[in-house]
Amino acid sequence: xxxxxxxxxxxxxxxxxxxxxxxxxxxxxxxxxxxxxxxxxxxxxxxxxxxxxxxxxxxxxxxxxxxxxxxxxxxxxxxxxxx
Numbered sequence: 001x002x003x004x005x006x007x008x009x010x011x012x013x014x015x016x017x018x019x020x021x022x023x024x025x026x027x028x029x030x031x032x033x034x035x036x037x038x039x040x041x042x043x044x045x046x047x048x049x050x051x052x053x054x055x056x057x058x059x060x061x062x063x064x065x066x067x068x069x070x071x072x073x074x075x076x077x078x079x080x081x082x083x
Contacts, residue, residue, distance in 0.1 A: 001036050002045065007052035011035070014056045023066040027059050034058060 003011075011031060018024050034055045035047045044051065 001039060001047060003035070003047040003052075004049060006049035007035070007047045010049055010052040010056060014059065018063075023063055023070070027063060030062070031055050031059050 015028055015031075018027070035051055038051045038054060039047045042051070
């Protein structure tokens with residue numbers, strides 16, 4: 001499926017600003033697949049900027065949820081004592 005230049009810029013801006021780490025693993029791959037799914041669902045011939053922005057919003061949400069629900073967070077002193 002084709003991706004517009006504007007959509008690529010939106011996705012690349014998010015991707016290149018992403019902090020590497022365990023929480024961001026595979027988000028880029030999920031994003032590419034989600035853009036195709038959303039474009040197909042909206043009967044679009046290509047991935048538009050709006051679709052890319054919606055997918056980036058989903059990916060940011062997913063990253064926030066991963067960080068929030070991480071079962072082992074050694075920043076908290078209480079968690080360090082459990083180990």
